[in-house]
Amino acid sequence: MKIGDKLNGQIVGIKPYGAFVELEKDKIGLIHISEVKAGYIDNIYKNLSVGQKVTVQIIDLDEYSQKISLSLRSLEEEGYISQPKHRFSNSRYKIGFKPLAKALPNWIDESLAFLKKDTPTN
Numbered sequence: 001m002k003i004g005d006k007l008n009g010q011i012v013g014i015k016p017y018g019a020f021v022e023l024e025k026d027k028i029g030l031i032h033i034s035e036v037k038a039g040y041i042d043n044i045y046k047n048l049s050v051g052q053k054v055t056v057q058i059i060d061l062d063e064y065s066q067k068i069s070l071s072l073r074s075l076e077e078e079g080y081i082s083q084p085k086h087r088f089s090n091s092r093y094k095i096g097f098k099p100l101a102k103a104l105p106n107w108i109d110e111s112l113a114f115l116k117k118d119t120p121t122n
Contacts, residue, residue, distance in 0.1 A: 001027070001068070003058050006075065011052045019048045021056055021070055029068030031056060037073050 001007070001023075009029070013020040018032045031054075033044050041047060048054075060069035 001025075001058060001061065003061055005058045006055060007058065008053065008055050009070075011048055011050055011054060014044060014048055014050060016044065019044065021054060023056075023068070027068060029056070029058070029070040031070045031072055035059065035069075035071035035073045038076055 007023050009021040009023040011019050012022045012028065016033070018030050019036070021029050021031060023029055031048075033041055036044060036047050054072060055075060056070040056072055057074045058068060059071045059074060061067075062069075
């Protein structure tokens with residue numbers, strides 16, 4: 001067995017954090033809840049059941065502890081599309097720091113005037 005191998009197995013236990021899969025050669029691996037499918041899963045019991053046959057991919061092998069990390073998500077089709085990030089500004093305009101550089105002298109004058117106003121005089 002090595003990272004990247006695809007194996008058939010059967011789910012032998014489910015916990016809120018993941019599912020235990022019995023693989024060939026009497027080895028047991030864990031599918032962490034984040035590796036069940038793309039997107040958010042609030043209840044793993046709705047997606048998997050004990051006795052279910054699954055095809056999994058090895059994503060990590062810890063030789064020291066003999067732990068096998070498995071994934072169903074890595075075998076999914078590229079059907080999941082993440083929501084695009086909303087940007088504060090429009091990235092199509094290449095304006096850089098020009099507006100900030102233009103406003104900076106005014107901000108400095110306002111700040112100095114504010115500081116002079118609040119400074120006690122002797």
